Amino acid sequence: MGTPERVANVADGTVLVTSSKKRRICANELTKVATLLGGVQGCRAKTLSCPMAEIAPSSYCAHAVDHPFHGPYHDHEYGFPVRDDRRLFERLCLEMNQAGLSWLTILKKKDGFRRAYDDFDPAIVAAYGEVERARLLADPGVIRNRLKVDAAIHNAAQILEIQEEHGSFADWLDAHQFMKNEVHQRPREKAEWVKLFKKTFRFTGGEITGEFLISTGYLPGAHDPACPVHERIAELDPPWMRAGLQP
Numbered sequence: 380m381g382t383p384e385r386v387a388n389v390a391d392g393t394v395l396v397t398s399s400k401k402r403r404i405c406a407n408e409l410t411k412v413a414t415l416l417g418g419v420q421g422c423r424a425k426t427l428s429c430p431m432a433e434i435a436p437s438s439y440c441a442h443a444v445d446h447p448f449h450g451p452y453h454d455h456e457y458g459f460p461v462r463d464d465r466r467l468f469e470r471l472c473l474e475m476n477q478a479g480l481s482w483l484t485i486l487k488k489k490d491g492f493r494r495a496y497d498d499f500d501p502a503i504v505a506a507y508g509e510v511e512r513a514r515l516l517a518d519p520g521v522i523r524n525r526l527k528v529d530a531a532i533h534n535a536a537q538i539l540e541i542q543e544e545h546g547s548f549a550d551w552l553d554a555h556q557f558m559k560n561e562v563h564q565r566p567r568e569k570a571e572w573v574k575l576f577k578k579t580f581r582f583t584g585g586e587i588t589g590e591f592l593i594s595t596g597y598l599p600g601a602h603d604p605a606c607p608v609h610e611r612i613a614e615l616d617p618p619w620m621r622a623g624l625q626p
């Protein structure tokens with residue numbers, strides 16, 4: 380896979396030329412590459428470096444291609460900066476609910492989660508009482524785990540406090556991106572984020588916090604640098620890039 384591949388006639392959808400060998404890839408794969416690069420129109424009549432050729436086969440990027448659930452998440456959500464507090468709270472809840480389960484299980488239940496948790500409005504979830512707890516624990520559309528349900532409600536209340544003090548969950552994350560002393564500042568490291576999250580939220584261990592921060596653009600590593608989505612995210616100047624961290 381090491382040699383850059385060249386795609387020709389992307390719009391016609393058939394020819395992929397490599398310097399070492401020729402192989403044909405399906406029209407879908409070509410269309411996907413073309414779309415990710417800015418649309419088939421833009422690719423027509425051009426010869427392009429094929430970004431998919433460089434992606435590590437073991438990466439999430441390679442795994443997600445054309446997958447009915449991983450594909451859309453990979454292409455439009457994973458690693459993209461998030462400013463909306465509902466979506467941040469949602470991502471935190473989903474990552475937390477994944478513990479012990481596959482990410483695919485969670486992605487399949489994403490709509491169910493949104494419905495059951497009132498579109499992750501922290502003010503509504505923070506006010507959940509016994510009736511709502513019982514409802515969630517009986518809903519097959521979500522993960523029926525008492526600790527996870529309780530943590531979501533607790534964390535919603537924490538986000539309300541954060542909003543009160545910092546304006547928004549997103550602003551709170553931004554405010555904690557750097558470790559500062561009188562002399563200089565440096566980007567907060569993952570272990571320091573985990574410490575902060577453990578102090579602030581429930582059910583936020585190293586893996587959950589790390590994945591939350593990667594998936595929302597606060598830590599690098601969501602996409603293989605050769606992935607076309609990596610390029611798209613870079614154009615949005617995600618928080619990890621603003622902080623000067625390397626992919």
Ligand SMILES: [Zn+2]
Pocket residue numbers: 439440441453601602603606607608609
């Ligand atoms: Zn990717």
